[in-house]
Amino acid sequence: MENSLYAAAEKVNPLVPHTAELIVGAVAFSLLFIVLRSRVVPMFEKAFTERTAAIQGGMERAEKAQLEAQRALAQYNDQLSTAREEAQKMREDARVQGTAIVEELRVKAQEEAARITAAAHASIESERQQAVTSLRSEVGALAVELASKIVGEALDDQARQSRIVDRFLDDLEKSAK
């Protein structure tokens, strides 16, 4: 064997194919091709398709959720501004109502005060009249008594007496004026 290695003529040409190897190469490659094509490639493709679908589905879901959230936010903002407006209006109303109530109460109180004042005036007037009347009789009696004492002249006659008193009082009033 070793001796033959030295002989260049016995060296094998590596470019010449062997029939057995050609056959085996073709068969083995074809076998592998059939296995990979029928079993492996479809499964990987299936995984890829499903993954793409899952990712796309996820993205769509996320987009939808975002839209939903945006709509909810807009709705809340809407509601919030409506509520603010309502509150503003209510405050305004309350202020107006309050003013009205105060005004009404003020008017009522004034009326009441006026009424009380008027009643007081009336009662004072009547009491004054009463006082004047009673004073007139009492002062008359006293004056007559005094005068009769001073003059010594009995003024028994009722009619005359009252005439005198009246005249006196009239004179008094006149001079007072």
Added chain:
Amino acid sequence: MRSLFRLSGEGEGFVPPSSNDFELPPVFGDNAFTTKPIFLVFLSVILVSVFFLLSSRKAAVVPSKLQFAGESIYSFVRNDLGRDIIGHEFMRFVPYLFTLFTFVLTNNIFGIVPFLQFPTMSRVSFPYVLAVFTFVVFHYVGIRKQGIVKYLKDIMFMPGVPKPVYVLLTPIELATFFLVRPLTLSLRLFANMFAGHLLLLVFILGGEHLFQGVLGLKLISPFAFAFGIGLTFFEFMVQCLQAYIFTLLTALYIAGALADEH
């Protein structure tokens, strides 16, 4: 100094590895179907089939580690070699490209797998077979796509070239499509694997032989082994690269046959 490097006194010289080292005898008797390369080819079919059947079995949306590994290789061939080069019709050719890549890659890597240590593609028969397959595939695709007349016309008379140039161009184009392409495709793969294995043999057998020599040679032998190990890593790169190139060129030829104008 000279005596330090003298080979062992027996006079038995170093036999450099040659192409004969690739001629492995049948394991069983005289049967030519029982050589190591043939076993290795079948082993590669079994390994690749089992690996991808297992990794694609579940085809889950969220892949396991195994599925991810298988998918990575598959999607590399599918997207980088198929889709990006062939274009929208690529899916028809993915199984072929995928088989080609995994088959060549596995058989190449056998060259540095311990105990196997023989790149099957250094047997020229296998690259020949693969090149013939690719040759048939891309011509068949071109003829199916454009009709035999237009396909041959496009090859022989490249459009947009001044007429006198055809005298030169037509023989070149014909030779390119029917001779150079399959030959370069197979010989490139074969020669790389052959040369790589031969290099490893030189350094490792050489290192072994040096170790049997006198002291000075013994001291050199570790360097030869170290170089052999370094070259093993280099070989790994070449093995992957050659599998890639073979598949890439096949994809390019198919893309060319599918294109309206060459």
